Amino acid sequence: MFLADRRTDSTFEEIPIIDFTDASSSDPKRRLALAEKIRDACINVGFFYITNHGVPEDTITDAVAAGKKFFAQPISSKLHLDIHKAKNFKGYTALLGENTDPTGRGDLHEGFDIGWEEQDSSRNLDSARDDSAMSGLNVWPDLPGFREPVLSYYHSIVQLGLRLFPLFALALDLPENFFEDKTTKPAAIMRLLHYPPQSPTTLDNDGVIGIGAHTDYECFTILWQDTVSALQVRNADGKWIDAVPIPGAFVLNIGDQLARWTNDVFKSTIHRAINRSGQERYSIPLFFGVDYDVLLEPIPSCISPEMPAKYEPVKAGDYVQSRLEETYAQSVKK
Ligand SMILES: O=C(O)CCC(=O)C(=O)O
């Protein structure tokens, strides 16, 4: 069956939970069975949780603790690293410094963004590698015990991301190694995010929420979220479904690059975050893409006479750069 025939507008009420154990199975049938679950989730929802992903709990806890320490600093220390001063979209974004949904008035979160960097600083000559919009060195705060745990988490998630590509390939009826030569220096942008609580009675339409409704730009996103529920995913009927935190699980979602590549057979689903819990909320998304020089052109099984190609081929890096510039051009209309 052509994948194009499986493109659907059907709606969903729940986000599937997928056990990742078989990702490393030596049995191709088990890997394929897992890929089929991922395929269903990508076609119907565009979001799923993964459990048993193998990322050590300490790696997560240490990075989260580092993030909390960073955000607890005075604003003047954080603004030294203002993302608007850097040309390569790295550094600190203050509260309301972004406006993800152009109809909104700013996002009620602060963030810290990093891109590729070797864990081992002695190998860092290569860290300013050429990955287009994000190329150039990371900026780091002068905060002991920050860089190491943050980078260590970053590399664990990059490894997890690299294990997902073969499964996406199988899910798309492609050879398992389809993405291998396209992910030699994968785009991986990570953000530490902090959402202060907002009033429980705030209406959606006052224009300020944790992060406005949007889709992600890259191929997929791996998100860690704490126990505070705030993330919501919009179904085809326009209803917001809570992506309730599941301890030990990551949330995975498809981004616009993979949606383009699959002619929207895989969904890049709109989502937002509103923290009405009364507590601080922290999350860490890592946006995963292919090498920036890879051309995104529709996968043949995703086009058919009834479902012709919807998008022009575009280079991954050019696409991400244009989306990032759009977002930052819209931000801070104070
Ligand atoms: O913090 C979250 O739960 C979602 C973050 C998000 O959607 C993003 O940064 O693109």
Ligand SMILES: [Fe+2]
């Ligand atoms: Fe997002």
